[in-house]
Amino acid sequence: MANGPMAGRSLHRVLGDHPEALMGAGCGEVEITGPADVLIGYLPDLDPRDVRGPLLAAGYPMPLLRRFIALSAVS
Structure with a gap:
């Protein structure tokens, strides 16, 4: 079941060639x-x-997450 601002709404649209x-x-x-x-x-x-949030809830320490975020910003 869809949720969000468009939930329950229906829109049918035909698009052209490209x-x-x-x-x-x-x-x-x-x-x-x-x-x-x-x-x-x-x-x-x-x-x-x-x-x-989920990683902290799973027990991963914040210093490790900071290190991962810093490494991913370089990649």
């Missing part, structure tokens, strides 16, 4: 029919919901 569409995460559930090239991206919320 269409581009950008859909925000608030769309929830999306169905694409026909031939299509789809790129899906996700930008995690590093602090605290998606990365730092």
Whole structure:
């Protein structure tokens, strides 16, 4: 079941020959029919919901997380 600001809403759109569409995460559930090239991206919320919070809850120490974040910024 979809949730978010678009939950319960339905939108049907037909796109032309060389269409581009950008859909925000608030769309929830999306169905694409026909031939299509789809790129899906996700930008995690590093602090605290998606990365730092769960790792701290799992017992990883903050100094280790700081070191990892510093290393990933260099890459």
